[in-house]
Structure formats: structure tokens, C-alpha cells
Amino acid sequence: MGIKGLTKLLAANAPNSMKETTFESYSGREIAVDASTSIYQFLIVVGRNGTQMLTNDAGQVTSHLQGLFSRTIRLLEAGMKPVYVFDGKPPDLKKQELAKRHSKRMDASEYLAAAIESGVKEDIEKYSKRTVKVTRQHNEDCKKLLRLMGVPVVEASSEAEAECATLCKTGKVYAVASEDMDTLTFGAPIFVRHLMGSSRKFPVVQYEVAKILKELNLTMDQFIDLCILCGCDYCDGIRGIGGQTALKLVRQHGSIENIVEKISKVRYRIPENWPFQEARCIFKDPVVSVSDQNHVFEWITPDEEVLKNFLVNENGFNHDRVTKAIGKIKAANYRSSNRRLHSLKPWLRTSVPLKSKETKCQLGVPSAFLNPKMFSLQVYMHLRPKLLWPSVDELVRPVNLFLGVCKELALFSSYIHVSSSWSIFFLLFPFQALLLLYLMGLQAFFDMDAIGRLNKTKYECLLFDMDDTLYPMSTGINYACRKNIEEYMLQFLEIDASEVPRMCLELYKEYGTTMAGLKALGYGFDNDEFHAFVHGRLPYERLKPDPVLRNLLLSMPQRKIIFTNADKAHADQVLSRLGLDDCFEGIICFETLNPPFEPNSYEDEVYKCLSSEEPDYNLLFSDSERKADAIYDENDDSLLPKSQILCKPSLESMEAAIQIANVDPKKTIFFDDSVRNIASGKAAGLHTVIVGSSELVPGADLALTSIHNIKEALPEIWEEEEDQFEQVVQSTAVETVDVLA
């Protein structure tokens, strides 16, 4: 039911918080839409004639598909980028409200039956609408349709409105379009009503939460209390108190607790066991899906064939109509991908900071004073001898070799889940296991001998992203990091608070990291200073040592290298907290790809791949010269300033990493949690594994919910030990032969 009477209350008490806009003005904007309410409306109204609805051959209702299909196309054609958010589990507090609705529907069903009996058309019409219920199947149909159309779908973990609001707060969408006033209570910064009202019965209205608070002169907490008092889905208000009185009381007393204490108990009866605090919690800290802070929504081209099959063959849509509609989606996609670059322009013109420069160098150590040695390659690439086995040299005789294997296996079985049949086998029948391994070894030796010197090694190197890959997203490090970046932009770059989240994300999207984007826009801050601020006060204590992962890593025979966009200090801190310091041969980090100065001191091959970009001379130049870097051609619409920073997901960064690590991409597996990094990793020729996702994404060869599942999902990594083993055996044999010869 949303918040009772909030529209009126705001119209009367905060008229300036709402402004009339137009449908067209949201062109180019990402808009979150609550899917359930839309589907509900479609089911009620699309193609309804009494109890008749639009159906497919199988007699299943298709009204929701019809409605959603045309509405979404309408949005796309207007240049908007819709994100549909589906409901998750409703909070427990909402149960009673839902039960009420359920019983109402049951009543309506009875009335409907009676109406059909008596044959009164209007009653049939009326009551059949009231029995409408959005089922799981409807939801699934719609998700499928949207995905085929290339439109992003979000599954909220609880209330869709809460999820929408969070998407908006974090800048992933520009606004939430809904009719539900709850959206404001959940704190969606920009909330649009009647956006879909093609009837023009109501104009499109935009609410801004910040303006509401300002005009009502309330804090967000107080506003939430106000909404609870007005009456929300989660608990009753106080009888006799509506919007007006609630506003007065909140202004006067500040919080529900105080109001309860002060108001007349004679006149107002406070409900017993009134769960207003729980309701407050739902609004204030709603359960939302823990999504990747850096995840970027994409509106991709529709899957034409499958979409046609779904609509035409399965649901009886008119073929020509669908074909025409798909054409519209494609055209809209094409236009908006061209338009995307425009969205950064406003910041280019207005945001190049002038004042912030003076204070710039006081926070961090100017890089010029840092010891150049610190940036030599060795620091970032702790090159160690390639460690394949314990004491490889000693493995002259098979027995020694098997002792090594035993060690590894013993290590495995101590922590790997029981599912590893090898480990069990080894534990139960150590002697037999040894014998079997011995035989396998001999077999491998002879196989190898037959094949000759052909190198069978499948993987030589494993390239790991660090944050959100080696430890889960839920630690909140990523979130804290983002907050710090926003804080930095606010404090030191003097960017307007209202622009920060959105700008942050846009730059991230366009340049790979927000920092790279800021640099490209001409902000001349110091890299180290930025990193120090952003990574300085992260809640590292939340990272706990991960011995399981450590053992997994140590048991992998391949080279293992970290590839992160973060700086060295952060990488060191994280790895040390996780207890993984010594698991990696090297770290490719921000400084590796963006040497502070003296790019010449780099190895030739590294420099070669960097030289296609302008080296970052930025730090050596004066402010005015730096500003000149941001100059772009006003007349060329497609040109944005190039980033001077090399980072994922650019293909150049991938190739640079491959060169620095000196690996063959075909024999390297790249682990990352970001879809676009995976895509560009694939483009660079790497094997790719998306971590933290249960579904495959474009460009990924494999999906891992957690890095801990690596052994189950990629047994090849360990199986390769046998390959390595063959190699060792063989090379040993060859050497022996040489010696003998």
C-alpha cells in the first residue's frame, strides 16, 4: 500500500520537492523499474474482456508479455535504459499485510463466481480484475523476455523498491520510476512518477529526496519515522494520526520514541507490541542483494532468433510485428551507444578544478621525491625461481618422486573436502595408492616417450584478480573503497556532492577505474596521494587469513600472479591479511602498469607495450600544462580525452600484463570477478574464469561461485601435475642419457 497519503502531504508541505518533467527528458538515463507492479497492471488491463485475456495456443496468459514488450520498447526508443527489478522474499513484517490482501482476493473470487452465475457483465469485469495475482510463472516469463531483449534484470533479495533505491543511491541508475511512494522512504535520490502514463492524464513528476528533507526540514531518519506514522506496509500507524499530525509531531519531537512518550495516552492508543523499530530498520537498512559495487549494467543487442521463437512460436505473437519491434530495439541500442559518450561531456566542461590545485601536494609525498629504485620492476614482480615440486632436483629415482607426491597428497587431504576421491583413497590405502601412482607414472613415462618431446602442458600460469576474487564481496572492502573514492572527489577535487556517485560510475564505466577517468578529465591529483586516501582507512581487519585458499594455491603447480588495478600497498596489505603473501610469484598492480616516471628504466618489452599510450608525464608538468591535457575537440562528438592510465579492462592492459608476466595467454587462466575484465581477458587470448557468479558470462570459459570451488571445477590444474611429472621424468631421463653419453 505504500505510504498512506504521502503524495498529498508532500504536495501540501513540500511543493518544491517535486517538479514536473517530461517523458523525453529521461533520454539517455538508466531507469530502475519495479517489475512486479508493471506486470500486475498488464495482467489486469492488457487485452482483458471479462475473464478473457490474451493467451497462447496452450491457453496460457500472455497479457504480461504483450504489455512488457511494448512498454520496454517504448522506453528504449525514447533513449532510456531500463533496469527491471523483481521482488524477492517479502520481509516478515509484511506477512500480515499480505495475508489481508490474500483474503481480499479470495472474497473477490467468490463475488466473481456469483457474477458469472448471474451473468452481469460489469460485475464480471470488476471482480475478475480483483482476483489477479502475479505468479512465479509470470515473473519468469518476463525475466526471460527481458533477457532476450538484452535488457538487464535484477532479482532483489527482498523488496524491489528497496533494491531500486539502492541502485539509485549507488549511481547505477539515474532514477527510479515507480508509482509506489515507498521508493522515497527507501531513500531513492531521484524518484519519477507517472513516467509510463501515456494517457497524459497525469504529468510526469520527479521527486528528489534531498529536496524533500530540506523543505520539510527533517533528517532522513525523521522522514522515515514520518512515513511509518502515516502508515506503511510493515506496521500500522497510530489511530487518529494521519499525515498532517504526523508531520507536526515529528517536527516537534524528532522521533517516534519521543512522540510516544509525549502524546496523550488518553486520546491516542499506541498499538501493543508496535514493531515500528523493525519497520524503521527495513527502510533504513533494507536487505538488498550484495551486488558488485563496480558492476555495470549493459543493454545488449537482442537475441533475435531465440526472441522470435519465444514470442512467435511459443506465445503466438504476430511474426511481422515482432520483427519490426526487434528492429526498433536495435535502432535504439545503436543510437544510445553513440549517445553514451555525451554523458561525460558536462563534467568535462565544468568540472576541471581550478582551486583545488594549490593544496594538492600537501597530502602526499610528491612522487619526484620518492626513491626511483622503489619502482623498479623487481618490487612489483617478485620474481622467484619457478617452483614446481619440492626438491625437483632430487627426484632422480621414482621413489623420491612419489615421496613428493605423497607430501602434496597429504597436504590436500588435510583440508580438501571429502569429495576428493584421490585423497580418501590415499588416506585409506596409502600403500595401494603409491603403487597405483607408480604404475601411472610408468605409463606416463612411456606415453611421453612415445610422443617424444611434444609439450603437453595445458596451463602454465594462473592470473588472479585480487579484490572480490580472492576474498568475497561480502567483506565490504569494495564498498568502503568506493565510499573513500567518493569522499576524495568531494573533498579534494571539490566535485558537487550530487554528481559524485553518478560521475564515479560513469568514469569507471568509460575508463576502467574512476581514477583513470578523473585523470582523463584533467584532474591533476597525485596518484600516490589518491591511493593513500582511498586505501588508507579500509576495514582490512575484516579480511581473515584463508588457510584453505592458501593450501589450494600452494598445491597448484603453475605460476601464480596477481593482476589488480589497485596499488601495491593495497595489494600487499590484502595478501598479508589473507595470509597469502607467499603464494604468488608476482603482483602486477597499478604502479606496474603506470610507472611514476622514467618509463625508460623498464624492460624493453614492457615499454614497448606502454608506448602506444602516452606515458604518464602528468606529474612532471605544471598545473597549466596539465590542464591542457584535458583539452578535447569541441566539434568532434565522439572523442573523449584518452586516459593516461593503463588499467583493466582495456585490452592494452591485458596485453601488457601478459607481456610483463611473460606468459603464453593460451596456457594461462585468468580469474576475475568482473564481467568486462573477463571479456577483455578473452579478447587477449586467455582462458577465463568468472569468479563470484554461478552463471557463465560472455567471454568466460567457466563460472565459479567462489574461488574455493576451484578444485572441483578445474581439476585440470592438478591433473596437469601428471603432465609436469612426465616432463620431469622425461627431462631427467634425457639428462641422464646426456650424462651417460
Place this chain on the structure above:
DNA sequence: ACTCTCACTGTAGACGCG
């Protein structure tokens, strides 16, 4: 008289043709 609350009821898409 006037303000406010409450309970109840009604209504809700999108397109294209003429």
C-alpha cells in the same frame, strides 16, 4: 465551521486506424 482521518470504491497498457 474547519481539519483531519478512515474506510470504501474505482481504476490501472500500448498501438494504429479512420
Place this chain on the structure above:
DNA sequence: ACGCGTCC
């Protein structure tokens, strides 16, 4: 501009 039938 509008009403009205149609979509499946």
C-alpha cells in the same frame, strides 16, 4: 485532436 477496436 479523439474514440475505438485490437493485440494473443
Place this chain on the structure above:
DNA sequence: ACGTACAGTGAGAG
């Protein structure tokens, strides 16, 4: 084992 919401109305309380 489930899934929506506001606007308008008029009666009645204070």
C-alpha cells in the same frame, strides 16, 4: 508457498 498501488469520495470524529 507468496507478489500492487494511488485517487477520490463521503461520513464522522475532534
